[in-house]
Amino acid sequence: MEEGKxxxxxxxxxxxxxxxxGVSTPVVGEESILKIALDYILRRPxxxxxxxxxxxxxxxxxxxxxxxxxxxxxxxxxxxxxxGVEADMKILRELDSILSKDKYTGAILVSxxxxxxxxxxxxxxxxxxxxxxxxxxxxxRGVEETFVLxxxxxxxxxxxxxxxRYSLGLTGAVLVAYVVLxxxxxxxxxxxxxxxxxxxxxxxxxxxxxxxREIYASRPITFATLLLSSLLLLLGVIQGLSVFVQSxxxxxWNALGDxxxxxxxxxxxxxxxxxxxxxxxxxxxxxxxxxxRKPPLYSDAFAITTILISRxxxxxxxxxxxxxxxxRAILTWSFIVLGFVVFSxxxxxxxxxxxx
Numbered sequence: 001m002e003e004g005k006x007x008x009x010x011x012x013x014x015x016x017x018x019x020x021x022g023v024s025t026p027v028v029g030e031e032s033i034l035k036i037a038l039d040y041i042l043r044r045p046x047x048x049x050x051x052x053x054x055x056x057x058x059x060x061x062x063x064x065x066x067x068x069x070x071x072x073x074x075x076x077x078x079x080x081x082x083x084g085v086e087a088d089m090k091i092l093r094e095l096d097s098i099l100s101k102d103k104y105t106g107a108i109l110v111s112x113x114x115x116x117x118x119x120x121x122x123x124x125x126x127x128x129x130x131x132x133x134x135x136x137x138x139x140x141r142g143v144e145e146t147f148v149l150x151x152x153x154x155x156x157x158x159x160x161x162x163x164x165r166y167s168l169g170l171t172g173a174v175l176v177a178y179v180v181l182x183x184x185x186x187x188x189x190x191x192x193x194x195x196x197x198x199x200x201x202x203x204x205x206x207x208x209x210x211x212x213r214e215i216y217a218s219r220p221i222t223f224a225t226l227l228l229s230s231l232l233l234l235l236g237v238i239q240g241l242s243v244f245v246q247s248x249x250x251x252x253w254n255a256l257g258d259x260x261x262x263x264x265x266x267x268x269x270x271x272x273x274x275x276x277x278x279x280x281x282x283x284x285x286x287x288x289x290x291x292x293r294k295p296p297l298y299s300d301a302f303a304i305t306t307i308l309i310s311r312x313x314x315x316x317x318x319x320x321x322x323x324x325x326x327x328r329a330i331l332t333w334s335f336i337v338l339g340f341v342v343f344s345x346x347x348x349x350x351x352x353x354x355x356x
Contacts, residue, residue: 004102004104005102005103005105006063006068006071006073006107007074007075007098007104007107007127008073008074008107008108008110009074009075009076009107009109009123010052010053010074011076011079011109011110012025012076013083013087013119014080014087015081017078019081020040021040021043025094026077026078026094026097028075029073030057030074033074034057037053037057040053041054051112051135052112055133056074056076056110057074059108059110059133060073073104077091077094078090078094079091088119092122095122095126096126104127105127105128106128107127107129108129108130108131108133109123109132111135112134177192177193184242187245188238188242192238219284222284222285222288223284225280226281226284228277228280229278229280230277232276232277233274233277235264235273236270240270243255243258243259243270244256244258253321254321254322254323256318256321257317257321257323258318258322260317260318261318271315271318272311274314275307275311286304302340302344302347303344306340306344309336309337309340310337312333313330313336316329316330317330
């Protein structure tokens with residue numbers, strides 16, 4: 001330190017002082033900075049920048065009192081309102097301007113918060129940084145640090161892929177679900193959203209998502225049909241519950257019948273969606289077996305046929321529960337479905353013996 005001075009730096013990265021007082025930086029010297037500090041605290045007594053200015057002057061005077069008379073200087077540097085790269089470049093230019101007029105061996109940075117401390121690497125690129133003095137103002141620092149942390153975390157949530165899929169993707173999915181459910185079943189919006197949220201937590205908690213990934217890797221068609229089946233089942237349940245609630249005044253059995261034959265668009269009814277959701281699961285398994293060059297199971301094919309035929313049986317039952325329909329139609333379709341079930345069960349032992 002014998003060969004040069006120590007520079008006590010107060011940095012105002014967002015240039016609050018310059019914008020408020022209309023002064024230009026850099027400002028060098030105790031008297032000039034003391035005048036700026038007094039003017040600024042009278043204009044903005046709530047701003048912590050004034051505390052940083054007074055702390056810089058205090059540090060300067062303490063060093064002088066300890067024998068550094070003539071070997072220490074105090075200065076104010078400022079950036080721009082928007083901060084960022086432009087502010088850092090301006091601060092660096094002002095620092096270079098000060099260093100070109102005198103010789104300095106090191107710097108002490110006086111800061112009132114983490115935003116101003118961000119310039120420490122800039123100062124170190126020009127001369128050694130001896131120390132950083134943090135001016136802690138009651139509540140001010142905690143609030144600023146919390147704000148900076150929140151901004152950084154929010155930025156990560158939006159820009160980094162591993163967080164974005166949850167912060168944006170999951171939020172978007174909930175909003176879409178809310179709008180769709182508000183249109184279809186306004187009275188069940190929140191129960192269904194809570195059900196879906198609970199199901200997601202359940203899946204994640206028991207690592208069912210890992211099992212789903214394994215299914216996707218080994219049996220992609222089964223995975224696709226599983227998703228489609230779940231969607232059809234969800235739509236069927238939502239529409240069915242809506243009709244069920246509206247028909248409860250007729251009685252539980254009538255409401256159940258109305259629910260099963262409730263229309264869901266075009267010529268489809270709730271029973272169609274329920275039947276298709278089950279049949280698709282077996283169909284996906286069958287297709288995956290064919291793609292894997294494994295012999296398909298005839299029992300699976302008959303199971304799909306049985307499920308599809310069961311559709312008409314459910315329709316006849318629903319009509320009967322609703323007060324219409326014919327018991328003879330129910331009996332007829334019951335025997336047909338039963339015949340397919342018996343045949344499907346009968347061929348299973350034969351497939352095991354043949355190694356299929």
